[in-house]
Amino acid sequence: MTTIRGVANNGGGTTRKPSVNLDEVSKTIIELLQHDGRKSYASIAAEVGLSEAAVRQRVQRLLEADVMQIVAVTDPLQVGFQRQAMVGLRVSGDMTAVADALTAMDEVSYVVTTAGSFDVLAEVVCENDNHLLELLTSRIRPLPGVTATETFVYLKLNKQLYNWGTR
Amino acid sequence: MTTIRGVANNGGGTTRKPSVNLDEVSKTIIELLQHDGRKSYASIAAEVGLSEAAVRQRVQRLLEADVMQIVAVTDPLQVGFQRQAMVGLRVSGDMTAVADALTAMDEVSYVVTTAGSFDVLAEVVCENDNHLLELLTSRIRPLPGVTATETFVYLKLNKQLYNWGTR
């Protein structure tokens, strides 16, 4: 349940946003919230030199424009998902359709179309090996246009960052 | 600046956490915060049937145990990063050292050691093509033990989820 859109998928048919241009103040606000999503508007205001209300309005604008979203991110292992993997797919024909189909799957947390020996990369989050096996054989590989897949089972998640800063 | 740890790296030398076991209430709290990281404790309490203070204590515990973190996640394209790529690496010898070296790089947002034809997968976030090129040729490929790399430049980010729910 609870299908939530990702940050950057503007292919889902939602209303298009006017791509706000970020000034230095907004970038600083973003960076502060990348460290602590619950930081108070007042303390942010003190750091960037605006009033509390102005910061609040900016944050609201950034959220509505989908420039950022403030959420809890979890360690998959600690919330009951024992198997993660990256799946590389080679596709003949329209890879958009394949990407869309993958995007629609609950177990798929990440889909990107790439230039390289794989056309699409998808990260999947499964509860166990059987779950992963079923997902791969019954639902991913049969997708029309998929000519080959290669699965990279995660052994260890070394780094997982959500805050790259801003430029 | 401000190198922030990821969620799941317990290899960085930080204090070990006692891996809290999650009951249904905590899972519900997490799922609510996965939708809105700024949701008030009071409204969460109303939904899970606890007092506001109890919810606050649980959230604090979850944060300290690194089960989750509440942060702002951004759309890389909208904050000035034009080039993203997944880099697959083949490594001879100790892949832990390679993974650690990648983890230490600011441009690297994601590092995972895998079982498959690649030993390590790393996602990199760059400002432009020159930046990506420099990173690959001068800093990633020369790493000791790296025998081959393959780069998948992102054409389109289709899906990017941070909330898989809980099991």
Add this chain to the structure above:
DNA sequence: CCCCGAGCGACTGATTCCGAAGATTTATCT
């Protein structure tokens, strides 16, 4: 020149956050 909209500061009531203290449940040890 004037209108108009965007963005900001100031203000206020309602809500929320926060820390502490006490009560209750759960776990541990003998």
Add this chain to the structure above:
DNA sequence: AGATAAATCTTCGGAATCAGTCGCTCGGGG
């Protein structure tokens, strides 16, 4: 079992924050 210790919950009051709203200023058209 029984007692002790640890963990977790509720209650509570004061401080801080949040969420609106209003008026002001600054620029850009018409």
